[in-house]
Amino acid sequence: MNEIIDPASELVHLAGDDPVEDADMRFWKFLIVDDDRDIHKVTKLVLEGQAFEARKLQFLSAYTAGEAVQLLERHPDIAVVLLDVVMETDDAGLMLVRHVRSVMGNSLVRIILRTGQPGQAPEHTVIRDYDISDYKEKTELTSTKLFSAVYASIRTYQHLSGVLAAKETLEQRVRERTQELEARAKELQASIRQAYEAMMEVSVLEERNRIARDIHNVVGHTLTTAVVQLEAGKLLIEVDTSRAAGKMELAGQLVRKGLDEIRSSVHQLAGERETIDLRKDLERIVGETVAHAGVDIDCRIGQLPKLTFFQIKLICHALQEGLTNGIRHGRSSRFQFELGFLDSLIVFTLRNNGSAPPGVRFGFGLGALRDQVELAHGTLALEAAADTGMELRIRLPVPRSEMQV
Numbered sequence: 001m002n003e004i005i006d007p008a009s010e011l012v013h014l015a016g017d018d019p020v021e022d023a024d025m026r027f028w029k030f031l032i033v034d035d036d037r038d039i040h041k042v043t044k045l046v047l048e049g050q051a052f053e054a055r056k057l058q059f060l061s062a063y064t065a066g067e068a069v070q071l072l073e074r075h076p077d078i079a080v081v082l083l084d085v086v087m088e089t090d091d092a093g094l095m096l097v098r099h100v101r102s103v104m105g106n107s108l109v110r111i112i113l114r115t116g117q118p119g120q121a122p123e124h125t126v127i128r129d130y131d132i133s134d135y136k137e138k139t140e141l142t143s144t145k146l147f148s149a150v151y152a153s154i155r156t157y158q159h160l161s162g163v164l165a166a167k168e169t170l171e172q173r174v175r176e177r178t179q180e181l182e183a184r185a186k187e188l189q190a191s192i193r194q195a196y197e198a199m200m201e202v203s204v205l206e207e208r209n210r211i212a213r214d215i216h217n218v219v220g221h222t223l224t225t226a227v228v229q230l231e232a233g234k235l236l237i238e239v240d241t242s243r244a245a246g247k248m249e250l251a252g253q254l255v256r257k258g259l260d261e262i263r264s265s266v267h268q269l270a271g272e273r274e275t276i277d278l279r280k281d282l283e284r285i286v287g288e289t290v291a292h293a294g295v296d297i298d299c300r301i302g303q304l305p306k307l308t309f310f311q312i313k314l315i316c317h318a319l320q321e322g323l324t325n326g327i328r329h330g331r332s333s334r335f336q337f338e339l340g341f342l343d344s345l346i347v348f349t350l351r352n353n354g355s356a357p358p359g360v361r362f363g364f365g366l367g368a369l370r371d372q373v374e375l376a377h378g379t380l381a382l383e384a385a386a387d388t389g390m391e392l393r394i395r396l397p398v399p400r401s402e403m404q405v
Contacts, residue, residue, distance in 0.1 A: 330354020
């Protein structure tokens with residue numbers, strides 16, 4: 001159907017060269033839908049020149065529901081529709097209301113339903129079942145009531161338009177903020193990944209440093225002892241051949257032990273893991289110390305979870321360092337060694353009956369041991385025992401994933 005607009009409703013610009021979009025901003029689009037042409041003329045006569053919220057009306061006319069649909073599609077910014085109920089059909093106006101709301105999805109436009117046959121569309125039924133702004137009978141719609149109805153509808157349209165604009169602005173800001181947060185999340189993930197990779201590199205370096213210290217401390221201690229035995233053998237070779245041979249044999253054992261330690265550390269640097277029996281290694285250290293130093297050692301080893309290579313090496317080194325220091329500096333003759341697992345911790349305790357110095361100072365060996373324990377996220381304490389002698393305590397945490405007793 002063709003669009004029909006009354007010539008009297010032609011828009012007159014204040015300045016002939018003003019663009020249409022600027023002119024539209026100064027007018028409210030007002031659609032009259034009625035099959036009676038006189039109704040169009042009277043309505044324009046009453047409302048023309050009136051200002052609503054500082055803007056006048058731009059009149060659009062449709063004489064059937066079909067024409068009204070075309071105009072509403074062409075002008076989605078129509079503010080108010082003055083709609084007749086009975087046109088090409090008895091319920092054409094009501095069907096248009098449903099089409100506008102349900103099919104076109106236009107919830108902003110205000111619809112004033114006007115009818116000359118109220119029996120065809122009872123007011124209480126229409127107000128309840130249809131989304132309209134107002135319901136008027138043509139016989140009661142005076143110029144004042146028409147002005148009031150249009151003014152109220154325009155105010156509502158203006159308010160709803162503002163709410164919709166604010167909603168769209170808020171949604172746009174939410175989308176922009178979401179995109180910004182997603183971008184930051186990606187940056188954070190990349191940063192975390194880089195930090196993780198850096199931590200892995202640091203972890204590898206720490207492991208290698210621990211191995212280097214292990215070679216220096218354990219192997220160095222073993223080989224130093226071997227050298228001492230060799231020197232003693234040299235002095236005894238002309239005095240007591242049998243004792244000299246024993247010293248040489250012991251030196252050979254120590255050298256072989258040092259070589260084993262070096263091989264183990266080299267395997268570790270290469271990323272290999274050896275199957276180490278911690279209990280046997282500890283018992284071996286205790287047995288060798290008893291045999292070579294002539295001391296008594298009470299050794300108690302409880303049930304332990306599965307430990308890492310470094311934890312095993314650290315415990316062995318701690319026992320060896322603790323015994324050596326107790327004999328050399330504390331003149332100890334008796335030791336009590338306990339190793340167990342309690343509350344997710346490896347509990348290492350070594351007590352001796354030696355002399356307790358007035359102030360505990362960590363030498364090179366114990367200082368290196370303390371550093372190794374801290375790198376393993378553990379704690380080390382060396383202090384005078386409750387009764388006599390010194391007590392070395394070490395606590396090493398065991399991750400839950402490794403707690404396989």
